[in-house]
Amino acid sequence: MSFDLKARLEQRRAAALYRQRPLLESPQGPQAVVDGQPLLAFCSNDYLGLANHPQVIAAWRAGAERWGVGGGASHLVIGHSGPHHELELALAEFTGRPRALLFTTGYMANLGTLTALVGQGDSVLQDRLNHASLLDAGLLSGARFNRYLHNDAVSLAKRLEKTVGNTLVVTDGVFSMDGDVADLPALAAEARAKGAWLMVDDAHGFGTLGKHGGGVAEHFGLGMDDLPVLVGTLGKAFGTAGAFVAGSEDLIESLIQFARPYIYTTSQPPALACATLQSLQLLRDEQWRREHLDNLIRQFRLGAEQIGLQLMDSFTPIQPIMIGDAARAVRLSQMLRERGLMVTAIRPPTVPAGSARLRVTLTAAHSEAQVQLLLNALAECYPQLEPADA
Numbered sequence: 001m002s003f004d005l006k007a008r009l010e011q012r013r014a015a016a017l018y019r020q021r022p023l024l025e026s027p028q029g030p031q032a033v034v035d036g037q038p039l040l041a042f043c044s045n046d047y048l049g050l051a052n053h054p055q056v057i058a059a060w061r062a063g064a065e066r067w068g069v070g071g072g073a074s075h076l077v078i079g080h081s082g083p084h085h086e087l088e089l090a091l092a093e094f095t096g097r098p099r100a101l102l103f104t105t106g107y108m109a110n111l112g113t114l115t116a117l118v119g120q121g122d123s124v125l126q127d128r129l130n131h132a133s134l135l136d137a138g139l140l141s142g143a144r145f146n147r148y149l150h151n152d153a154v155s156l157a158k159r160l161e162k163t164v165g166n167t168l169v170v171t172d173g174v175f176s177m178d179g180d181v182a183d184l185p186a187l188a189a190e191a192r193a194k195g196a197w198l199m200v201d202d203a204h205g206f207g208t209l210g211k212h213g214g215g216v217a218e219h220f221g222l223g224m225d226d227l228p229v230l231v232g233t234l235g236k237a238f239g240t241a242g243a244f245v246a247g248s249e250d251l252i253e254s255l256i257q258f259a260r261p262y263i264y265t266t267s268q269p270p271a272l273a274c275a276t277l278q279s280l281q282l283l284r285d286e287q288w289r290r291e292h293l294d295n296l297i298r299q300f301r302l303g304a305e306q307i308g309l310q311l312m313d314s315f316t317p318i319q320p321i322m323i324g325d326a327a328r329a330v331r332l333s334q335m336l337r338e339r340g341l342m343v344t345a346i347r348p349p350t351v352p353a354g355s356a357r358l359r360v361t362l363t364a365a366h367s368e369a370q371v372q373l374l375l376n377a378l379a380e381c382y383p384q385l386e387p388a389d390a
Contacts, residue, residue: 016327017347027052028239030366032342039342040370042360047208047317048289049365050239050279063274071267075102076256079267087273088244090280095214095230096223097246101255104268106203106233107133109243111140112259113199113229114170118143123163125156125196127171129178134170134201143168151175153186160194167194168229173202173216174209177351177359179314181205184216188226199229207237208317213283213290224248237283240276242268289364293317296362296371303375307382312357319360320346321378328385329356335381341374 012018026033028051032041050056063083073079084102091100103109114137118124122143126134129150138145144164149155156169169191171182184200191198202215210218217227229251234242245255255262283289300319304311310322323329329345336343336358347356362371 016330017349022342030363030370034342037337037340039337039340040373041342042362042366042374043342043344044361044363045204045236046239046365047204047237047293047361047363048213048239048283048286049363050237050282053239053279053282055282056239056275056279059278060271060275063271064269067270067274069269069271071269073267074263074265075267076263081267081270081273083270083273083277084267087277087280090277091232091244092246094280094284095217095232095246097230098249099252100244100246101252101262102268102273103243103245103262104265105241106201106231106235106243108261108265109231109233109245110134110201111137112261113231113245113255114138114168115141115260116255116258117197117199117229118166118168122165123167125159125163125167125169127151127175127182129175130170130172131176131201131203134172138170151180151183153183153190156187157190157194160190160196163194163196167191167196168199169196170199171201172204173200174204174316174318176204176318177320177346177357178312179316179318179320180312181209181216181219181314181316184220184222184227188222192226197228198226199231200227201231203231203233203236203243204316204318206232207283208290208293213237234276234279238276238279240272240279242272242276293362293364296364296366296368299368299371300360300362300375303372304378307375307379309378309382317362319362321358321360323356323358323385324354326356329358332358332381332385335384336374336377339377339381341377343374 022034024034028046032039071079088100110133118141120142124138124143124145126138126147128147146159148159174181188198205215207213209215230246232244234240312320326347333345343358343360346359
């Protein structure tokens with residue numbers, strides 16, 4: 001018997017779930033060239049518009065000239081360079097935690113942290129809509145794994161009654177496909193009442209939420225007692241790449257000793273850490289980026305509601321338009337692209353069956369005029385979309 005890969009691919013294509021990689025032929029930014037076509041893009045997670053910022057580019061260039069272009073080895077061998085250490089200190093200070101630890105990717109940060117903290121004889125409780133990296137990490141940990149209803153503290157409390165060993169409650173801070181924010185105060189209260197730890201992956205909250213861009217922890221005013229394990233990625237609002245975990249001295253030392261994706265991976269290029277230090281400075285200094293982004297979010301939501309689009313409950317840069325049927329979502333995305341706009345259709349298995357959507361992401365690099373162009377195109381295209389049963 002052999003693997004019938006062709007049949008699997010054809011099944012996915014027939015279900016309107018086949019995915020293809022768009023070829024970006026320009027730097028990150030609203031005005032993009034994709035597969036040779038100039039497009040106004042609304043699908044990047046570069047929320048503060050820093051991925052192509054001249055000062056960040058200059059910091060990367062200077063870092064490469066000083067430190068070279070490769071990490072050379074893992075952090076525990078000879079790959080922990082001065083810029084890595086400086087960035088960890090800056091991220092710890094930014095998050096109000098004693099220490100921070102760099103990871104090469106967000107997926108590795110979640111996998112390494114979760115599997116280092118719990119194992120056989122322990123328990124992991126996760127939100128049903130958590131990112132794939134968190135769900136995979138929970139399954140791989142060997143701990144007793146269960147999921148509570150989305151953003152439901154009552155559901156969490158019921159499951160906490162049945163846990164064994166050390167218990168870790170895990171949630172996204174901002175849910176990447178819905179754009180809603182976890183009810184962290186309620187989740188933290190339930191976790192603390194049962195002696196469990198709360199771990200939050202705030203990939204989409206850092207830089208965009210909180211008075212100073214400190215993410216969901218700052219937004220809700222949660223310290224380390226309520227939120228012991230804080231994870232953030234650097235490839236979104238920071239505009240660079242990589243991830244970090246912030247927490248206590250004992251937490252970070254434990255990850256250094258036991259997190260296999262940290263121990264056995266070459267460090268990120270030191271020049272990347274130099275660039276991230278610069279983007280962190282811009283994130284903190286240029287408050288206007290978050291203010292402008294908030295204005296665009298309000299503009300889009302008001303305009304979309306006037307059109308009659310079904311939006312999801314989000315005050316973040318992630319503004320999904322619920323379509324339902326995967327083929328209809330793909331068709332609406334294609335119609336927009338024919339008009340020079342790029343908005344990605346998100347389909348199962350990324351989202352539950354029957355909840356395909358267009359995932360609009362807004363950034364500080366967009367203008368009000370560009371958001372209005374998107375709204376005008378949606379007003380034209382959405383009424384032309386055939387019903388699901390047509």
